[in-house]
Amino acid sequence: MTLEEAQKQVDTWIKTHGVRYFSELTNMAILTEEVGELARVMARKYGDQSFKEGEKDNLDDELTDVLWVLLCIANQTGVNLTESFTRNLEKKTKRDSQRHINNPKLKNHGTE
Numbered sequence: 001m002t003l004e005e006a007q008k009q010v011d012t013w014i015k016t017h018g019v020r021y022f023s024e025l026t027n028m029a030i031l032t033e034e035v036g037e038l039a040r041v042m043a044r045k046y047g048d049q050s051f052k053e054g055e056k057d058n059l060d061d062e063l064t065d066v067l068w069v070l071l072c073i074a075n076q077t078g079v080n081l082t083e084s085f086t087r088n089l090e091k092k093t094k095r096d097s098q099r100h101i102n103n104p105k106l107k108n109h110g111t112e
Helices: 003-017 024-045 059-077 081-096
Strands: none
Touching: 003 059, 003 081, 024 059, 059 081
């Protein structure tokens, strides 16, 4: 599935099941909440915390929740994520084409 297809599927779902999009500001708050839930799972799975009783490793679901809200915000603000992602990748490639390759901090990571 492409980003464009994902945006269309979210839009169809909202129009079919969701009544309407929440306001942009509400979706920004929801995005912040979802990122917090993702952070909780990351801290428990990859960080120093452990899962509490009843919590589960649902990293895939939390990542998808973040993506869902991002797609909603893109749809309601008129952002074509396919075009934007392409431009952003080109920007990063131009700006960082040698930066990370030449970063000594990255070369030794995990090999010590």
